[in-house]
Amino acid sequence: xxxxxxxxxxxxxxxxxxxxxxxxxxxxxxxxxxxxxxxxxxxxxxxxxxxxxxxxxxxxxxxxxxxxxxxxxxxxxxxxxxxxxxxxxxxxxxxxxxxxxxxxxxxxxxxxxxxxxxxxxxxxxxxxxxxxxxxxxxxxxxxxxxxxxxxxxxxxxxxxxxxxxxxxxxxxxxxxxxxxxxxxxxxxxxxxxxxxxxxxxxxxxxxxxxxxxxxxxxxxxxxxxxxxxxxxxxx
Amino acid sequence: xxxxxxxxxxxxxxxxxxxxxxxxxxxxxxxxxxxxxxxxxxxxxxxxxxxxxxxxxxxxxxxxxxxxxxxxxxxxxxxxxxxxxxxxxxxxxxxxxxxxxxxxxxxxxxxxxxxxxxxxxxxxxxxxxxxxxxxxxxxxxxxxxxxxxxxxxxxxxxxxxxxxxxxxxxxxxxxxxxxxxxxxxxxxxxxxxxxxxxxxxxxxxxxxxxxxxxxxxxxxxxxxxxxxxxxxxxxxxxxxxxxxxxxxxxxxxxxxxxxxxxxxxxxxxxxxxxxxxxxxxxxxxxxxxxxxxxxxxxxxxxxxxxxxxxxxxxxxxxxxx
Numbered sequence: 001x002x003x004x005x006x007x008x009x010x011x012x013x014x015x016x017x018x019x020x021x022x023x024x025x026x027x028x029x030x031x032x033x034x035x036x037x038x039x040x041x042x043x044x045x046x047x048x049x050x051x052x053x054x055x056x057x058x059x060x061x062x063x064x065x066x067x068x069x070x071x072x073x074x075x076x077x078x079x080x081x082x083x084x085x086x087x088x089x090x091x092x093x094x095x096x097x098x099x100x101x102x103x104x105x106x107x108x109x110x111x112x113x114x115x116x117x118x119x120x121x122x123x124x125x126x127x128x129x130x131x132x133x134x135x136x137x138x139x140x141x142x143x144x145x146x147x148x149x150x151x152x153x154x155x156x157x158x159x160x161x162x163x164x165x166x167x168x169x170x171x172x173x174x175x176x177x178x179x180x181x182x183x184x185x186x187x188x189x190x191x192x193x194x195x196x197x198x199x200x201x202x203x204x205x206x207x208x209x210x211x212x213x214x215x216x217x218x219x220x221x222x223x224x225x226x227x228x229x230x231x232x233x234x235x
Numbered sequence: 236x237x238x239x240x241x242x243x244x245x246x247x248x249x250x251x252x253x254x255x256x257x258x259x260x261x262x263x264x265x266x267x268x269x270x271x272x273x274x275x276x277x278x279x280x281x282x283x284x285x286x287x288x289x290x291x292x293x294x295x296x297x298x299x300x301x302x303x304x305x306x307x308x309x310x311x312x313x314x315x316x317x318x319x320x321x322x323x324x325x326x327x328x329x330x331x332x333x334x335x336x337x338x339x340x341x342x343x344x345x346x347x348x349x350x351x352x353x354x355x356x357x358x359x360x361x362x363x364x365x366x367x368x369x370x371x372x373x374x375x376x377x378x379x380x381x382x383x384x385x386x387x388x389x390x391x392x393x394x395x396x397x398x399x400x401x402x403x404x405x406x407x408x409x410x411x412x413x414x415x416x417x418x419x420x421x422x423x424x425x426x427x428x429x430x431x432x433x434x435x436x437x438x439x440x441x442x443x444x445x446x447x448x449x450x451x452x453x454x455x456x457x458x459x460x461x462x463x464x465x466x467x468x469x470x471x472x473x474x475x476x477x478x479x480x481x482x483x484x485x486x487x488x489x490x491x492x493x494x495x496x497x498x499x500x501x502x503x504x505x506x507x508x509x510x511x512x513x514x515x516x517x518x519x520x521x522x523x524x525x526x527x528x529x530x531x532x533x534x535x536x537x538x539x540x541x542x543x544x545x546x547x548x549x550x551x552x553x554x555x556x
Contacts, residue, residue, distance in 0.1 A: 075328030
């Protein structure tokens with residue numbers, strides 16, 4: 001067993017930890033692993049080239065950018081911001097928890113494309129959560145806004161990951177079924193998909209609690225800042 | 236017949252437009268990056284066909300292209316590209332209201348419709364959509380139709396859709412290439428035997444008689460390998476073949492369906508924690524213009540870690556009958 005290719009992993013970890021440009025880190029790690037496995041330069045270049053071209057589908061999300069870009073120019077984010085700003089009962093926590101639940105349920109039904117970072121988080125969820133938070137605490141500082149945006153993206157990911165495996169025709173379930181079939185174990189997708197439900201519920205509960213804790217911490221931080229400033233102003 | 240290759244061509248054209256805009260703005264590294272990527276997308280089919288026919292030269296050129304892209308990426312800076320003035324955007328938002336949502340919602344709607352009914356649409360004997368990857372064709376077609384709808388709703392000149400798309404593309408910058416380049420790394424890792432090396436290391440150190448140790452080894456192994464590969468799909472076959480099947484299913488009588496489902500979900504906890512899952516963690520950070528590229532991961536860790544414990548517990552309780 002040749003353990004030298006594991007150097008590629010060490011390289012990637014080191015590169016990310018040292019905050020080097022990820023693209024060069026990843027490509028150079030491919031070279032390190034390939035050479036450690038004893039491949040020649042010609043072989044390795046062909047391997048990288050073929051692997052790259054076979055995975056072109058991973059850039060197709062770029063096709064959504066023109067639509068979202070043009071809609072942003074026409075004020076999509078401002079519209080989302082203004083709309084949510086008018087809904088008085090909608091706190092940040094209710095908005096995000098609602099989005100988490102919606103994203104999970106839609107993913108369980110196989111509708112995984114309804115959310116997503118270019119189509120939904122940036123143009124809609126981000127301005128909406130900003131508006132909800134601003135109604136609760138007033139104008140947001142740069143750091144607070146960034147924390148909220150990060151939580152928006154996190155909520156979208158968690159809703160997707162822990163809802164989609166409940167859908168019988170999703171790639172993950174079919175992969176599991178196909179893998180076992182090759183080993184001689186025959187399973188129905190439904191048997192696999194049902195067992196994703198306990199984790200889906202746990203994910204919702206854990207993340208919903210975190211959203212509420214985040215809102216509470218936000219309110220406290222802002223109140224503390226206001227109190228400190230009032231104290232300084234009184235001096 | 237509409238095939239995914241048609242949409243790769245559309246994407247290549249868009250990338251060329253982005254390269255051209257950057258050239259005009261004297262951002263040469265950026266222009267080179269998008270231009271080279273456009274060429275590799277347009278020529279991708281030729282590369283695959285040549286490899287099948289036994290000619291490795293195009294693939295080697297593509298490999299050299301990947302290295303060139305990586306070098307160009309180090310010279311690219313992520314900057315905020317100018318948008319339309321805020322007053323103009325607000326006025327437009329007031330005028331158009333909820334109509335703005337229609338083109339955006341068209342994307343998931345058309346994707347789902349094509350995925351569900353696409354294979355049934357035919358003209359005579361020819362189906363409208365190619366056989367493979369109907370969901371991807373659906374998503375691409377939906378994006379193109381939505382772009383047309385956006386032009387119709389906003390009454391802007393059609394070229395704006397390409398310019399605004401380029402604005403978002405340059406906001407994401409080199410991060411857009413990360414999912415693709417990480418998948419490439421996965422291919423190299425697989426061909427280098429990394430999976431087998433890790434599985435053999437792990438199974439050499441765990442006491443295979445202890446059920447709890449095996450469950451922990453499988454679960455934590457899934458997380459570790461997902462963190463390394465950026466993707467639980469790559470980790471699943473390796474970990475399940477290396478540890479799940481021989482130790483848990485065959486030796487300790489675990490239920491394969493439950494083990495499979497929970498194992499994959501444990502891997503997903505890993506996906507939440509790793510920069511290698513670029514399309515979920517790094518691309519969104521770039522898209523939302525966050526200062527810290529790891530901000531999304533930081534926001535996910537306090538959910539991912541408790542969820543990981545819950546999953547391991549569920550695995551230990553439910554998998555043995």
